[in-house]
Amino acid sequence: MTALLEVEDLRVAYGKIEAVKGISFSVEAGQVVTLIGTNGAGKTTTLRTLSGLLKPLAGTVRFEGETLTGTPAHKIVKLGLAHSPEGRHIFPRLTITENLQLGAFLRKDAAGIDKDIQRAYDLFPILGERRGQAAGTLSGGEQQMLAMGRALMSRPKLLMLDEPSMGLSPIMMQKIMHTIRELKSNGTTILLVEQNAQAALSLADCGHVMEIGKIVLSGTGQDLLHDESVRKAYLGED
Ligand code: ATP
Numbered sequence: 001m002t003a004l005l006e007v008e009d010l011r012v013a014y015g016k017i018e019a020v021k022g023i024s025f026s027v028e029a030g031q032v033v034t035l036i037g038t039n040g041a042g043k044t045t046t047l048r049t050l051s052g053l054l055k056p057l058a059g060t061v062r063f064e065g066e067t068l069t070g071t072p073a074h075k076i077v078k079l080g081l082a083h084s085p086e087g088r089h090i091f092p093r094l095t096i097t098e099n100l101q102l103g104a105f106l107r108k109d110a111a112g113i114d115k116d117i118q119r120a121y122d123l124f125p126i127l128g129e130r131r132g133q134a135a136g137t138l139s140g141g142e143q144q145m146l147a148m149g150r151a152l153m154s155r156p157k158l159l160m161l162d163e164p165s166m167g168l169s170p171i172m173m174q175k176i177m178h179t180i181r182e183l184k185s186n187g188t189t190i191l192l193v194e195q196n197a198q199a200a201l202s203l204a205d206c207g208h209v210m211e212i213g214k215i216v217l218s219g220t221g222q223d224l225l226h227d228e229s230v231r232k233a234y235l236g237e238d
Helices: 043-050 073-079 096-102 110-123 125-129 140-152 170-185 197-203 221-225 228-234
Strands: 005-014 017-027 032-036 058-063 081-084 158-162 189-194 206-211 214-220
Touching: 005 043, 017 032, 017 043, 017 058, 017 206, 017 214, 032 043, 032 197, 032 221, 043 081, 043 158, 043 189, 073 081, 081 140, 096 110, 096 140, 110 125, 110 140, 110 170, 125 140, 140 158, 140 170, 170 189, 170 197, 189 197, 197 221, 197 228, 206 221, 206 228, 214 221, 221 228
Parallel strands: 032 189, 032 206, 081 158, 158 189
Antiparallel strands: 005 017, 005 058, 206 214
């Protein structure tokens, strides 16, 4: 069986700076795969390249066996790859409902869209309660929920989440991680980029540790969680 997403020897540069230096990994349908690593390791660059926002220097990305290299971002969304970006990028002046509707911009099935908006409210009740308010009035954690809800509105086959726990209180972070577990148990395939290695590895089937543009270690979430070098470098243990 071919993997849902296959990344082979991907290299991405900003001018002369090579931010991603030949990484390979795959994501099977139904899995949660996480990329962890410190600031500047190249995680965001990887996601932005998979979404078609950055052009790789070299390497191949295949989604359901189809090569994506050179495919424009909107076509990639249409193929079923959604991206909830770092820093959220919600539209602060639009209402919560309008933000969710924008996530479905490529769909034409009005009834299905309404149903999925309801599903987002079921997943994140606070969004339903405040549906008519400007999204800019939401707290950081709530904006993160909205960004995830919006990414789900395209009914993705693969959901890419960039640092969903960034800047959140521990309680909010737990809520977000709980939701990721819920999405996983509903069969959503997720590629999760996180600085919070503990949280990400605890729920991931598989993880890759990135350091300065390379994958330096791979394993199951549990293996990495118990790996001594990972514990020292990323879980704050001596
Ligand atoms: P973070 O968690 O801080 O976002 P990251 O692992 O996601 O880290 P990237 O954001 O992918 O890392 O950055 C990888 C490298 O590319 C870093 O050295 C960064 O400074 C550099 N970089 C990122 N964006 C740009 C850009 N627009 N122009 C030039 N260099 C960039």
